[in-house]
Amino acid sequence: MNKKNFYVGMGMGIMAVSAAAMMVRPRKKNCMKSSVGKALHNMGEMVDSVCDAMGW
Secondary structure, three states: OOHHHHHHHHHHHHHHHHHHHHHHOOOOOOOHHHHHHHHHHHHHHHHHHHHHHHOO
């Protein structure tokens, strides 16, 4: 067996398995907007508490 044929076969096998894994895996919901919204809300509450503590 030629080593070139072996490497080509290995490469094609890895590509096929990775493509199948990408199709089978569950899709995650994109919750980026809600995460950013929560972070901004918490930051606003923190700023309010700091301003209240300083007496502004």
